[in-house]
Amino acid sequence: MHCWSKLFIPTLREAPSDAEVASHKLLLRAGYIRQLGAGIYSYLPLGQRSLNKIIAIVREEMDQIGQEFLLPALNPREVWEESGRWTGMGDNMFRLKDRKGAELCLAMTHEEVMTSIARNELRSYKQLPQIWYQIQTKFRDEPRPKSGLLRVRQFIMKDAYSFDIDAAGLDASYNKHDTAYRTIFTRCGLDFVAVEADSGAMGGSQSQEFMVYTEAGEDLIASSASGYAANLEKATSKLAPVEDLAPTSDTPELVHTPGFRTIDEVGAFLQTKPHHQLKTMAYIVEHPESDAKQLKVVGKTRAVVAFLRGDHQLNETKLSAIALGQLRPMTPEEIADTFHAPAGYLGPIGLEAAPHPRKPGVLVVLDAALEGRTNLIAGANKEEYHLRNVTPGRDFKPTVIADIRNINEGELDPIGGEPLRLGKAVEIGHIFKLGYKYAESMGATVLDKDGKATTPIMGSYGIGIERILTAAIESSAAKFAAESATEQYALPPAIAPFEVIVTITNVRETELLEAGEKLAKELDAAGIDVLLDDRDERAGVKFKDSELIGVPYRINIGKKLAQGQLELVDRLNQTTVDLPLDSITTHLISLLAASKQ
RNA sequence: CGGGGCGUAGCGCAGUCUGGUAGCGCACCUGGUUCGGGACCAGGGGGUCGGAGGUUCGAAUCCUCUCGCCCCGACCA
Numbered sequence: 001m002h003c004w005s006k007l008f009i010p011t012l013r014e015a016p017s018d019a020e021v022a023s024h025k026l027l028l029r030a031g032y033i034r035q036l037g038a039g040i041y042s043y044l045p046l047g048q049r050s051l052n053k054i055i056a057i058v059r060e061e062m063d064q065i066g067q068e069f070l071l072p073a074l075n076p077r078e079v080w081e082e083s084g085r086w087t088g089m090g091d092n093m094f095r096l097k098d099r100k101g102a103e104l105c106l107a108m109t110h111e112e113v114m115t116s117i118a119r120n121e122l123r124s125y126k127q128l129p130q131i132w133y134q135i136q137t138k139f140r141d142e143p144r145p146k147s148g149l150l151r152v153r154q155f156i157m158k159d160a161y162s163f164d165i166d167a168a169g170l171d172a173s174y175n176k177h178d179t180a181y182r183t184i185f186t187r188c189g190l191d192f193v194a195v196e197a198d199s200g201a202m203g204g205s206q207s208q209e210f211m212v213y214t215e216a217g218e219d220l221i222a223s224s225a226s227g228y229a230a231n232l233e234k235a236t237s238k239l240a241p242v243e244d245l246a247p248t249s250d251t252p253e254l255v256h257t258p259g260f261r262t263i264d265e266v267g268a269f270l271q272t273k274p275h276h277q278l279k280t281m282a283y284i285v286e287h288p289e290s291d292a293k294q295l296k297v298v299g300k301t302r303a304v305v306a307f308l309r310g311d312h313q314l315n316e317t318k319l320s321a322i323a324l325g326q327l328r329p330m331t332p333e334e335i336a337d338t339f340h341a342p343a344g345y346l347g348p349i350g351l352e353a354a355p356h357p358r359k360p361g362v363l364v365v366l367d368a369a370l371e372g373r374t375n376l377i378a379g380a381n382k383e384e385y386h387l388r389n390v391t392p393g394r395d396f397k398p399t400v401i402a403d404i405r406n407i408n409e410g411e412l413d414p415i416g417g418e419p420l421r422l423g424k425a426v427e428i429g430h431i432f433k434l435g436y437k438y439a440e441s442m443g444a445t446v447l448d449k450d451g452k453a454t455t456p457i458m459g460s461y462g463i464g465i466e467r468i469l470t471a472a473i474e475s476s477a478a479k480f481a482a483e484s485a486t487e488q489y490a491l492p493p494a495i496a497p498f499e500v501i502v503t504i505t506n507v508r509e510t511e512l513l514e515a516g517e518k519l520a521k522e523l524d525a526a527g528i529d530v531l532l533d534d535r536d537e538r539a540g541v542k543f544k545d546s547e548l549i550g551v552p553y554r555i556n557i558g559k560k561l562a563q564g565q566l567e568l569v570d571r572l573n574q575t576t577v578d579l580p581l582d583s584i585t586t587h588l589i590s591l592l593a594a595s596k597q
Numbered sequence: 598c599g600g601g602g603c604g605u606a607g608c609g610c611a612g613u614c615u616g617g618u619a620g621c622g623c624a625c626c627u628g629g630u631u632c633g634g635g636a637c638c639a640g641g642g643g644g645u646c647g648g649a650g651g652u653u654c655g656a657a658u659c660c661u662c663u664c665g666c667c668c669c670g671a672c673c674a
Contacts, residue, residue: 013623013635014609018667038666092673108674143598143672151673209674218673430674462674505633540634547634558633567633 001524002498004533004545008045011548021216022477023470024148026489030549032497039145039153046549047469049497051156054188054468055135057494058158061184065176066131066160071113073137077103079112082442094139094153106139111438111460114161118456119444125165128446128456129173133160135465147216149466150426156466162459163439165448170433170457174206177431177461181210185428187596188468189492191475192428193229195221207432214474217426222407226416233317236403237411237420242275245375245388252349252387252395254380261344263310266386270377277310278370278378278390280346282330282338285323285363294324294358303330303338303362306404307348307392309369310377313406322357322365322402338362339381347379347387348396357399366398367405426474428467434458469495473550483574490571491550493595498531500588501551505539505558516557519566519584526585528592547571553591555584 008031015025018035027033032047043051059068080086080093086105094106107113114132122130138157145153162173178194185192190212197207209231211221222237223229230236260269267274283304287294304323306314320327332343339346354361370376374391392398409422436455438444445453469491476489493499500523504516513534520532531551533542539558546554556567565578568587572595579587 010607012608016608017603017610020668035666090673140674142674144668144670146668427674464674503633508632538632538634538636540632540636542635543633544635556633 001520002531004531005535007531009545009549010044011545019148021147021150021474022481022487022489023150023216023473025487026473026477026548026550027148027470032549033149039142039151041149041152041154046497050469050491050495051465053495053497054465055156055158057187058135058184058463058465061180061187062133062158062160065180066133066162069114069132069134071107071110071134071136073107073139075105075107075113077105079116079442080105083112083115083438084441085112091143092141094141107136108138108140109157109460109462110134110136110159111161111434111458112442115438115442115444115458118163118439119442122163122444122446122456125446125448125454128163128165129169130163131160131173131176132163133158133461149470150216151218152466155464158463158465160461161434162461163456164459165446165454165456167457170459173459174431174433177459178208181429181431181461181463184463185210185468188472188495189595190428190468190471193221193223193425195223195229195231196234197231197430197432205433205435207430209427210429210431211425211427212471212475213421213423213425214471214478215424216470216474217424219425219427220422221425222413222420222422224413224416224418224420226413226418228413228415228418228420232406232422233315233321235407235420236414237407238414238417239369239411242273242373244373245272245276245377247375247389249389252389254382255377255386255388256384257345257386258384260386266377267310270386270388272377274311275309276375276377278348278376278392279308279310279312280348280379281306281308281314282335282343282346283319283323283327284330284334285320285325285327287325291324297358298354298360303334305338305346305348305351305353305362305364306367307365307370307378307398308367308405309373312367312369313408315404315406318402318404319365322400322404323363324357341379341381342383345379345381345383345385347381347390348392348398349378349387349390350381351396353397354399361399364398364400365404366392366401368401368403369405371401426467426471427464428471429461429463431461432459434460476550488547489550490547490552492572493552493592496550496552498549498551499529499592500553500555501531501533501546501549502555502557503533503539503542503546505542505556507534507536512557512561515561515581519555519557519581522585523588526589528585528588552595553588555588 010031012029015029019025019028031044033041035041096104135158139154142153145151164170164173192210192212195209195211197209220232222235260266263274263277284301285304286301306319316327353364370392376390378387378390380387410419413420439455445455448454473489480488502516502520504512507513520530523530552572554569564581568579569576
């Protein structure tokens with residue numbers, strides 16, 4: 001049992017001005033953390049208690065499927081050379097030299113170390129599968145640490161690696177992690193979604209990110225009630241059908257549109273809807289040096305033209321995936337070169353499209369939403385003129401047809417047809433099928449049934465420990481902000497530093513003090529993690545402090561004690577009830593049990 | 598790395614433009630009153646004004662350099 005009067009809980013009335021996001025301010029104010037440098041934090045007792053609880057849950061679930069290691073954070077250059085990541089990681093890796101001048105790094109992840117153990121020790125398919133995990137501090141020299149514990153240079157990560165004899169084995173290991181992660185995040189009280197992520201270079205490989213919606217997040221995701229979830233860079237949607245315009249002739253027809261350039265202006269002038277228009281966007285792609293093939297074929301830079309429905313937005317990431325390089329908008333001169341017309345009057349007709357993405361010429365991409373549409377309004381590539389009756393396929397042929405638009409909130413997901421929710425999110429976990437990359441480059445093999453050397457196939461699985469805490473605070477703070485316009489939060493009991501706080505409203509009244517101490521002992525004996533606020537402070541101060549540290553339940557010992565009553569404040573549901581002294585422990589036990597079911 | 602902002606007491610800030618040797622609120626210490634929503638009165642302690650150099654009789658204030666932190670972007674798990 002812990003008494004506040006003896007603990008180090010340095011709460012602040014005001015947040016340091018450096019803090020921007022809610023969780024950062026609250027973690028500082030509540031005395032969970034203190035900053036030592038950019039992206040470097042000390043975890044104070046309260047923060048440490050909470051993180052320990054998260055780690056305990058992670059460990060419990062991971063022990064169901066794997067075995068725990070603890071690996072060195074300090075790694076010699078050699079292992080990272082072998083995997084090719086000594087250079088591959090670039091400036092993101094912290095590097096140092098020892099007294100002899102040997103080069104070392106602070107590990108960002110542990111594929112190399114794990115694979116080197118596997119290489120040295122695993123001999124036979126009979127030893128597979130293996131799932132090895134650890135909970136360790138990782139170091140990343142982030143270009144821009146920010147948002148308190150959300151993006152830091154030193155953080156605790158649970159990382160796991162699986163070794164299997166074949167793809168079917170990897171599937172099984174991957175699925176075990178998927179299940180374990182869902183259990184872990186649920187037990188931590190998080191409302192999360194699993195997002196299909198980029199499948200990477202290896203064909204058929206799979207990857208999933210576990211995300212929590214929060215405004216403080218850095219990723220944009222879309223999800224729906226049917227279980228569909230995707231990064232905005234990947235997300236697609238089912239569109240409601242739209243009526244095409246009636247043709248005024250069988251061929252495109254010039255319309256004089258003096259001074260009308262934007263979708264809205266042209267739409268208003270021609271009395272049509274934005275979705276009747278074809279929008280033209282012009283970019284230049286700069287191919288990276290590494291894409292030698294592309295450079296050879298089409299040169300270092302290339303014109304890229306995208307056609308979208310008038311009311312849709314381009315997703316540059318999707319387009320850049322097709323264009324194979326970084327995009328930048330065309331300059332007016334480049335536009336003139338390509339279209340022989342000024343911006344505002346660009347269109348598809350008369351534009352010479354490359355016959356194939358890998359062939360020279362202008363890369364013309366038609367958004368899939370325009371496939372099958374007819375009689376669109378488009379720029380005429382002639383100043384002050386647009387065209388009507390433009391029909392893709394008949395009047396012009398793009399290089400490729402592909403999904404290159406951003407989806408919008410409320411559109412229907414492609415699998416279940418449920419409305420999509422769009423928002424910022426923070427990644428708390430990531431599982432993916434690595435394939436042979438590390439085992440192969442580092443020369444790990446085992447003998448298969450036929451006595452033949454075989455490269456094991458690997459998976460890699462991470463969880464950001466601090467991000468679980470941060471995401472929980474952000475979620476709760478957002479809820480409080482919406483409901484009461486206040487900056488506060490309450491943590492799920494499973495990961496709160498204490499499950500309940502017993503607040504003695506006035507320790508100078510002996511009856512209150514004794515009743516509080518007795519109750520706290522009783523709760524403690526019942527296995528509840530209790531904090532007794534026995535400080536000689538005014539009640540208001542103690543109430544505020546109890547809220548600041550995010551403890552989900554508070555028992556007020558005060559005036560009503562004379563009638564044998566106590567108050568139980570449920571901060572998760574924002575309710576207060578009076579309960580008889582002798583029933584409070586059982587009541588709380590059932591509340592806690594319900595919260596952890 | 599590009600753009601912007603900020604470094605003055607533990608925290609939040611004023612003072613900088615127009616140089617004259619540092620102030621307010623909270624927190625902290627002592628005494629008293631108060632005691633269910635961040636009390637009140639009285640007294641008190643605490644600051645290399647981020648650092649270095651320069652200008653000046655005199656620099657928190659002006660000039661040069663430098664370090665750090667935050668935000669937007671780029672980048673990145």
